[in-house]
Amino acid sequence: MKVEPTPWLRPGPSPRQRRDDVLVGAAVAAVALLNLTLANSAGAFVLGPPPAWPEQVFWTLACTVPLVVRRRWPAAVAIVISAAFIAAQFRQSPEQQVSHGALYAALYTVGAWSADRIRARRVRIGIIAAMFGWLALALVLAVADLPPDAFAEANGPLEPLLASLVNGVLVNVFFFGFAYLFGDTAWTAARRRHELEVQAEELRRSQADAAQVAVMGERVRIARELHDVVAHHVSVMGVQASATRRVMDKDPDKARTALAAVEQSARTAVDELRRMLNLLRASGPDERPGGVGIDRVEDLVTSVRDAGLAARVGVYGQPVPLPESLSQAAYRIVQEAITNTLKHASATEVDVRVRYHATELEVDVADNGRGAPTYGTAGVGLGLIGMRERVTAHDGTLEADSRPGGGFRVRARFPLVRVPA
Structure with a gap:
């Protein structure tokens, strides 16, 4: 009976990588708080009137702080950040730029570091589906609230509303697609590096035997x-x-x-x-x-x-x-x-x-x-x-x-x- 080879499981992060994740996560959270302060100072409330300042800080940290353990529990971190991101947008928190980056980084980490490949695929597809579902709902709600003169200065060849919808969908497809593909590429590269190390070790043993x-x-x-x-x-x-x-x-x-x-x-x-x-x-x-x-x-x-x-x-x-x-x-x-x-x-x-x-x-x-x-x-x-x-x-x-x-x-x-x- 043919014995199937055991699937390769990527080892967990090293102590040094865990320390790096803590530093990077803390730095991203600090930048997100700075961006939140600037948005409030400039009155850049794109999603509408924001909630109270403590709630804004909470949603900002909820979208970024989980990155400190992203390689230890990649699927859990991605799910938490995704849920916090949707909740922050629903509550009209003004910090969006850094939170978007944290979401893409979490999605990439699931593909690059999750040992269970089937679970990694399901988690990423589920998150992407949830994000596009939320995008569709947000666009419907935004269209319903558009004032009559919202596109008064539009002069392109396409209908203004259609152009806005296509632009939002394409940007999200581009970023989510790259996060998905780059995660798989990183995992494949790690597996090939492991195979090369195994082959090198076998070669060393063969040379020693010879x-x-x-x-x-x-x-x-x-x-x-x-x-x-x-x-x-x-x-x-x-x-x-x-x-x-x-x-x-x-x-x-x-x-x-x-x-x-x-x-x-x-x-x-x-x-x-x-x-x-x-x-x-x-x-x-x-x-x-x-x-x-x-x-x-x-x-x-x-x-x-x-x-x-x-x-x-x-x-x-x-x-x-x-x-x-x-x-x-x-x-x-x-x-x-x-x-x-x-x-x-x-x-x-x-x-x-x-x-x-x-x-x-x-x-x-x-x-x-x-x-x-x-x-x-x-x-x-x-x-x-x-x-x-x-x-x-x-x-x-x-x-x-x-x-x-x-x-x-x-x-x-x-x-x-x-x-x-």
């Missing part, structure tokens, strides 16, 4: 690099140190050779760590020229031979230039497979093959050790996880399992992306 994902991805990449760099050389050094311990007394020359290999492996590990740290500090691409690549597989095999393992390497097909990231990924997979052989397989032989096919690059590392039950079962171990991540990043496939005749095999296939030599 940054979190990027941080986690970077941590995984660092962990993978550290594992690949450190594990291989430490494993080689462990095997060589073990061999040194066994032959130190019987064959000092072999022990020295093994210690030299340990030293060389340590230097290589430090060099690769330094290169990797420089790469992580760099702001450029993930892989830089000059790093390890598939063309350095022979160096891996040489270090394995120095550790006492019978190792072979074969390159089949015509080698082609590869993207640096693809070349390094293939190298790391071979390195991790050899590391697993040294650490877990108890193997005596390892066979490394690199095949350049027409559409793919294949690396194949097989040993004659004890196979999957001893190490590297599918889905287990950081080494295999890192291999799968590297292969997946290049849209390749990985096979890692026991060989039918004994031992373990790692085979990775990458789509061959050629680059200019």
Whole structure:
């Protein structure tokens, strides 16, 4: 079942806006009282003989003072001011100019600030209808009381009475229409501003989530690099140190050779760590020229031979230039497979093959050790996880399992992306 979105409700006025309303309402009331004083002083009693001065003040304040809470209770304020305005005209209070402005401001506020849109529409339409009803009644009463010479000096193309009626109606349509439309426009603008703020907040959250994902991805990449760099050389050094311990007394020359290999492996590990740290500090691409690549597989095999393992390497097909990231990924997979052989397989032989096919690059590392039950079962171990991540990043496939005749095999296939030599 489709859930309809909750209609937006404009929040109420802030404390600062409430204070502004009080100041504006008080200022409007003061101006209205000044206008009332001037009208009495000039004898400008358009509606007829005015009531007593205290009643005039009362109606003037009744039409203006409610503005101090216009944004807190917009519908109530508009109704009160409308009723006071009609009553003031009925009682022939001479203050009209400022009271008209207060009425239009109250009508605008209903459209701009009322949370209940249906109620806001009904209140405004009701007030406008009441005002035009009162206008019609006032015009009828005024026409009935017109003296015979009321339009003695009229000289326009229209009938004087008709011109007066049209003028009164048009002016009121113009002002009431603008108050109605501007109120709706202000409410729509506030809603759109709210939607923009919500979208901006969602964008900030999305950016924060993306940054979190990027941080986690970077941590995984660092962990993978550290594992690949450190594990291989430490494993080689462990095997060589073990061999040194066994032959130190019987064959000092072999022990020295093994210690030299340990030293060389340590230097290589430090060099690769330094290169990797420089790469992580760099702001450029993930892989830089000059790093390890598939063309350095022979160096891996040489270090394995120095550790006492019978190792072979074969390159089949015509080698082609590869993207640096693809070349390094293939190298790391071979390195991790050899590391697993040294650490877990108890193997005596390892066979490394690199095949350049027409559409793919294949690396194949097989040993004659004890196979999957001893190490590297599918889905287990950081080494295999890192291999799968590297292969997946290049849209390749990985096979890692026991060989039918004994031992373990790692085979990775990458789509061959050629680059200019």
